[in-house]
Amino acid sequence: MHIIALSGALRRASYNTALLRAAIAMAPEGVTIELRTLHGIPLYDGDVEAEGIPAAVTTLREEIRAADALLISTPEYNHSIPGVLKNGLDWLSRPSGEGSKLFGGKPTGVIGASPGGFGTVRSQGALLPVLHAFGSDLWMAGELLVSRAGSVFDADGKLVDDKVREQLQRFVHGFVDFVRKRQS
Template identity: 80%
Template sequence: MKIIALSGALRRASYNTALLRAAIAMAPEGVTMELRTLHGIPLYDGDVEAQGIPEAVTTLREDIRAADALLIGTPEYNNSIPGVLKNGIDWLSRPSGEGARLFGGRPTALIGATPGGFGTVQSQDALLSVLRTLGCDFWMAGRLMVSRAGAVFDAEGRLVDDKVHAQLQAFVEGFVAFVQKRCQP
């Protein structure tokens, strides 16, 4: 099984990228999780699209298409989806109809980390609406929202909070079981 772990943040020291790296390290035997970012994807512009889909978008699209599932790590900016993540999803859904082909029926889950006290609940809720529109097979049995992320990771981005570690381990195991059930012939 292959899962793409997509970070919705660009910052090198992103808590969400760190959370995805921790999830990758917890992947059970037989499961490959590969980290992807949105670096290199330009702001969506229909004039740019008319000249062709940018290579960074095409590469990410093919990586997602070749995977069995998608795990998205989303920050929360101003109580919603970060612009870079929404922009990336908008590009991945172009040209018209591509979103349904790429995301339709794809097992998908969300996690998120933020320095604030409410986790990424509003970002995840807003993103759920977008993913539902694209037809993702969203795993509803679990979401992970990490609050006060500055205390959960050390200066090198390693997960150091035992409670969050256990929650993430249970999340990864649950999502993998969901994907396995969906991918059985």
């Protein structure tokens, strides 16, 4: 099984990228999780699209298309999805109709980490209608909302909180089971 793990953050020391790195380390045997970011994807502009889809978008699209599943880790900015993540999803959905071709039926899980006290409950909630519009096969049985992320990761981005590690492991294994059921 091959899963693309997409970080919704660009920051080098992103808690969400660190969360995905920890998830990669917890992948069950026979499962490969590959980290991807939105680096290199420009702001969406219809004039740019008319000249051709940027290479960074095409590359990410083909990696997602080839994967068995998608795991998105979203930060929360101002109670919603970060602009960079929404912009990346907007590009991936272009030209019109590409979103449902790419994401339609694709098993998708959503997690997130935030320095705030509520984790990413609002950004995850705001992301669901976008993924629903694409026809993603959302795994709704699992939830991971990491709050107070500054105390969950060390200065090198290593997950140091045992409770969160246990929750993440349960999430990863549950998501893999969900994907396996969809494959059979």
